[in-house]
Amino acid sequence: MQTWKEKQNNREKTNKNVTADLTDPTSYVFSNDDGSVRTYSGCRMVFDRFKRRHNLDKYNIHFHGLRHTFSNMLFEMNENPKVIQQLLGHRDVKTTITVYNSVNSEYVREATDRLNTKIQEHEQEREIEEEVDDDLSDEEIERQIRELEKLQERKRLIKEKDFEM
Numbered sequence: 001m002q003t004w005k006e007k008q009n010n011r012e013k014t015n016k017n018v019t020a021d022l023t024d025p026t027s028y029v030f031s032n033d034d035g036s037v038r039t040y041s042g043c044r045m046v047f048d049r050f051k052r053r054h055n056l057d058k059y060n061i062h063f064h065g066l067r068h069t070f071s072n073m074l075f076e077m078n079e080n081p082k083v084i085q086q087l088l089g090h091r092d093v094k095t096t097i098t099v100y101n102s103v104n105s106e107y108v109r110e111a112t113d114r115l116n117t118k119i120q121e122h123e124q125e126r127e128i129e130e131e132v133d134d135d136l137s138d139e140e141i142e143r144q145i146r147e148l149e150k151l152q153e154r155k156r157l158i159k160e161k162d163f164e165m
Contacts, residue, residue: 004029005023008022008023009022009023015033017033018033019033019034019035020033020034020035020036021035022035030043030046043063044063047063047066048063067088067100068100068102070087071084071088071096071100071101072100072101072102074087075100075101076106081093081096081097081101084096084100088100114158117158118155118158121151121154121155124151125148125151125152128144128147128148128151129148
């Protein structure tokens, strides 16, 4: 990032066409000389030039693929789909969810792990309930109640996390 700022600073000083402060913290990282947003085709030309310069043409990397990667990374971080929709500029969140949300094996594994954890907690709750007997001491009943409360709190936190997804 520092190298890019140095290049932009140098560009401001040496190129008379540059009319914007390209190193201002609020400036776009990749902008036109006047500080405006580059068009899609303008960004793609820069990207294609970068690929040629670094011998990456043989890897079949497409500019639009960066958009999909960006979206998938946000989904995998459990970002709100409405936020991703806004960042991608979609009118309908269905487009964001169906077209820009690829599921990889790690994502699936994490989901199944969360489900397994819920099932195990439910089984533990049931086992504790079955252990409760009329002959138990008051201390034992209180201990089991505390255990149940802990499990219910964990369950509540997991529900909140799932709701945020």
